[in-house]
Amino acid sequence: MSKVTYLTEVAHTVIDIEPGTSLMAAAVANAIDGIFGECGGNAMCATCHVFVEEGPFTALPPISDAEEEMLDCTAAPRRPNSRLSCQIPATSELDGLVVRIAEEQL
């Protein structure tokens, strides 16, 4: 299991995520506001946009072509630390990761 923290303007939630489950799926399963995952985790809609703020970011998987394309479509402007949370499966190396949920998703 790896603990991941999700930040919004109003909340701060820590979830224990099973290896392999994406940060998007874990957020949706735990009813965290602000992450929609409208395309079901296929890097096709850019509605699970997060900013990686702290933690072991060198352990993050590289950005694929598909994610790259979609990061250019985010509603909130892309930043250097932007990721789609559906493209980040939890691993034990990612324990302690902190992500901020982009305010605008749709």
Place this chain on the structure above:
Amino acid sequence: MSITAPAVIDGPQTDYDAYSDEALLDPWRGYRMMRDAGPIVFLKKYNMYAATRYATVAHILRTPEVFPSGEGVMMNDQMNQVLRGNTLCSDGAVHDASRRIIVKPLTPKSLKPLQDEIQREATSLVERLIRRGRIEAVGDLASHLPVTIVSELVGLPEEGREQMLTWASEMFNCFGPSGPRTEKSFPVLAEMMAYATNQAVRGKLRPGSWAEAILDAADRGEVKPDQCPVMMIDYMGPSLDTTISAIGSAVWLFAEHPEQWDLVREDPALIPSAVNEVLRLESPIQDFSRSVAVDHNLEGIALPAGSRVITYYGAANRDERQYPDPDVFDVRRNPVDHLGFGAGPHACAGMNLAKLEMRAVLTALASSVRRFELHDARRPVHNILRGFTSLDVTLHT
């Protein structure tokens, strides 16, 4: 790699014919039987495995190293040869290169400027149809946006365009297992391939169209020029019939479940959720397949390299292990994780457009139609697609 029975067949087997006329028209009981038999079941009549549970289908679609698309995603050898090299039937770097080109006009950002036009078109269509009252909802309503707007965006030459609906439907029939139904469609597929090769060429395509962008990409060296005709099929095949089936199924479901239509009318914010629920319950593409590249242990069943697994999106979407009361149409469910668009690297490239069209039509209907009165509904017996040939309905305001 041809479709033959593996030397040793592990796991449950069945004589069930998933492609009989009856099964195609009413697949749900058969799907349930296969889901309950195991994660995969060997279909003895077709020499292929069937995956029908949500978790198993999702696993297969998301594990392309074991279950590639490059050997084809159809259920017969001939067809798996024909489409070789398009986006649908490729893997790895070759797939990435062609998908990047195909997906470019289909991202949310590219589609945003079209949103208002599509909504305006849907609204004025619905206004016209309401004045008529009784309509044939497949031809008059569901086909309108795909045929007028999407065909124009794809930009193939006008001559032959009217054939596109027949071609697309026959092409999907060719995806099925060998048999009379499949073979009957092969000649039409040849016409479609000839059109893609001889008509989808520089000078005949609408300038600035999606189809022309494929040729531009080939000129820049991003894909091989001989890939262009099969890449045209990436647009010609799935961009029309699928969406038409989906809109038809939506009308049918709302006619059968007026209380669900009331919910949508009272709260149009439910429309995106309703769209997902329609696609879950009546997945327009019921099944494709994958070859097995290496021996694989699938939830305890030994799956041999060289075999083929049919992935039933439509059965996975009604798996009681994933969705409580899976046969119930509930517009508040919002099943964003449904597999109606597939999943993984080959997840539908056109899903944003398809949903945009569906939402536009439902938005227009919700603002003025109180009830759909269904007089008659006809389904085709089709290997792959689930939808209607005609829907005779009266729109009550």
